[in-house]
Amino acid sequence: MLTRSVPAMLLVALAMFAVAPWFIAQAPYESTMGLVQKIFYYHAPVGIVMFVSTFTCGFASLAYLLRGKAKSDRLAEASAELTVVLGAIVLLTGPLWARKAWGVWWQWDARLTSTLVLWLLFAAYLLLRRFGGPGTEKLAAGVALFGMANVPFIYWSVNVWRTMHPKTTVVPSLVPEMRFPFYWCVVAFLLLFVALLRTRVRLAEQQDALDLLLAEAES
Amino acid sequence: MSFLNRIARTLTLFLVLMTAGAPAVRAQAAQTPQAPATTAAQDEYVPIDQLPESEKLPAAPFLIGAYVVVWGALLIYVLMLWRRLGRVEAELRQAQRMAGGR
Numbered sequence: 001m002l003t004r005s006v007p008a009m010l011l012v013a014l015a016m017f018a019v020a021p022w023f024i025a026q027a028p029y030e031s032t033m034g035l036v037q038k039i040f041y042y043h044a045p046v047g048i049v050m051f052v053s054t055f056t057c058g059f060a061s062l063a064y065l066l067r068g069k070a071k072s073d074r075l076a077e078a079s080a081e082l083t084v085v086l087g088a089i090v091l092l093t094g095p096l097w098a099r100k101a102w103g104v105w106w107q108w109d110a111r112l113t114s115t116l117v118l119w120l121l122f123a124a125y126l127l128l129r130r131f132g133g134p135g136t137e138k139l140a141a142g143v144a145l146f147g148m149a150n151v152p153f154i155y156w157s158v159n160v161w162r163t164m165h166p167k168t169t170v171v172p173s174l175v176p177e178m179r180f181p182f183y184w185c186v187v188a189f190l191l192l193f194v195a196l197l198r199t200r201v202r203l204a205e206q207q208d209a210l211d212l213l214l215a216e217a218e219s
Numbered sequence: 220m221s222f223l224n225r226i227a228r229t230l231t232l233f234l235v236l237m238t239a240g241a242p243a244v245r246a247q248a249a250q251t252p253q254a255p256a257t258t259a260a261q262d263e264y265v266p267i268d269q270l271p272e273s274e275k276l277p278a279a280p281f282l283i284g285a286y287v288v289v290w291g292a293l294l295i296y297v298l299m300l301w302r303r304l305g306r307v308e309a310e311l312r313q314a315q316r317m318a319g320g321r
Contacts, residue, residue, distance in 0.1 A: 036278035039285040046289065085296045092292075093285040100281045192293070196300065203304045210311045213318060 009195040016188035023181035036100040043093045044171070045185040047115075049193045050086035051151050053079045054118065056197070057125075058148025061141035070208065073137050076144055078200035080125045082193060083147070087119035102164050110157035111165040114150060121147040 020041070030037035060076035063069070094112065095105040106112060121143060128140045158167045174182060 034278060036281050038282055042286065042289050085292060089289055089292050092288045096281045096285045096288070100276060100278050196297070199300055199304065203300065203307060206304065206307045206311055210307060210314060213311070213314045217314070217318060 003198070006195045006198050009191045013188050013191040013195065016184065016191070020181065020185055020188060023184055027178045027181050028175070033101045036097055039093055039097040041181050041185050043090065043097060044182065045189045046086050046093070047090045048186055049189045050083055050090055051155070052190070053083040053086055053193060053197075054122070054148055054151050057083055057122070057144045061144035061148075065138060065141050065145075073141075074201050074204035074208070075197075076141060077129055077204055078197055080122050080129075080140075080144060081200060082197060083122045084119065084126060086193075087115070087122065091116060091119060098164075107164055109163040109165065110161040111154065111163050114154045114157055118147055118150045118154060121150065 024038055024041045027038070027041070029035065030040075057076050057079035060072045060079060064072035064076060094115075098107070099105050125140050125143045125147065128136050128143065132139065155168065157163070158165050171182070
């Protein structure tokens with residue numbers, strides 16, 4: 001059974017998502033992009049939560065490498081899976097926005113390419129865990145550390161290299177009518193992330209308990 | 220007088236050359252291709268509903284597409300996660316019953 005906090009968090013997140021479109025519709029249109037800029041209110045919060053998930057996986061992997069506790073490994077695996085899901089959303093919604101705003105689906109600039117590399121690293125992590133066999137937990141933890149090290153590079157890339165992607169100054173400079181729906185969605189996606197992470201960790205715990213029981217029955 | 224004659228000859232030559240060269244310049248101007256029609260609404264304003272279909276790129280399908288991607292991906296993941304959790308918990312309960320029965 002899941003703890004009571006997970007359904008509560010899910011309910012609050014769903015309620016927030018239910019009213020989010022109204023707040024987003026009330027936000028003013030951006031002067032050059034118009035309607036399509038409204039993708040920002042989902043695209044950027046999912047990107048932020050993806051970074052949170054990446055750091056969760058990275059620090060849990062570091063803890064696993066240092067202390068070797070199964071709890072850390074389960075948290076790392078759960079957050080890696082969520083990083084792949086959230087990364088896929090970011091990498092699919094971004095081109096939909098870019099096609100209208102920039103006229104192209106994709107640009108091989110530093111921000112987009114490094115985000116794709118991050119997603120590939122965590123997809124590699126999951127493949128290692130799925131098909132690597134026993135003992136690949138530590139190797140996968142190393143991959144997660146590389147993935148986490150990529151995050152500051154992704155964040156600062158728009159300020160350092162030439163790109164069409166909006167810079168990091170956009171969010172702090174949002175007008176209040178745009179800022180409110182943005183942070184509303186950030187909080188909603190964070191709640192959803194925590195609820196899904198706890199559920200995924202629960203799945204890993206149950207799987208480990210089942211594997212242990214089956215191993216005891218065989219011996 | 221010779222100095223005045225030289226000035227007069229120079230001016231005459233200049234005028235002859237100008238007269239002779241003008242048609243050539245006009246012809247060259249006529250042959251120069253016109254700059255392509257601008258698309259920046261400098262010559263005329265075209266209402267958006269009069270644009271050819273091939274040039275229209277409305278934002279709504281991209282916006283709706285992005286929102287469908289977000290909710291579709293999350294819904295699929297949540298369903299898969301719930302299904303996996305339900306299966307593992309059922310297997311665990313069964314294994315616990317079998318272990319308790321022995």
